Amino acid sequence: MDNTFTARASRDEGWWTVTVDEVPGLFTQTRRLDQIPGMVRDALTLFPDITEDAKGAEVTVVPQGPAADAAHEAAELRNLAREAQEQATASMQAAARELSAGGLTFRDIGSLLGVSYQQAQKLAVQ
Known part of the structure; x- marks a missing residue:
């Protein structure tokens, strides 16, 4: 059983709303991006049929929306400058x-x- 999950995060009214590609219906939210992996792991404990090791799950956070687009563009320009x-x-x-x-x-x-x-x-x- 693969223990890798993709968390898609979008900004909504001061919160990051998070869905997980591999778990339809899993939804969580948090104030900060760095909290998402922990929140997803906590939410995964509610789905023992999906993973037996929720605390050891590898969570990749994929920010989406205007903030993520601006950050991505800035990072690309920084790399080009380097x-x-x-x-x-x-x-x-x-x-x-x-x-x-x-x-x-x-x-x-x-x-x-x-x-x-x-x-x-x-x-x-x-």
Whole structure:
């Protein structure tokens, strides 16, 4: 018997209302998202035919609605920004190495890349 459950949470009048995909008719509510797994496990104790180990159930919370959509979009943008920063750093390092190998001073490299000469030196040797 699978002991994994998906709790879908929607915001409604100051509460998170929760339904569980695997248990039709199971409904609970709570004030905070972090309370949902515990609330679902407590509710599962009322369904011994569904799970024998309600306290050990794995509960995945899936927020829905405008708040979840905004948070998801923000998280995606944060990830894109992190990836862009990693690409920019790699490009800066490659450029600093190439310029250094071409005989430019770290002061000139720093001026070209818009960083201090100390940072240009770090980039070139990393």
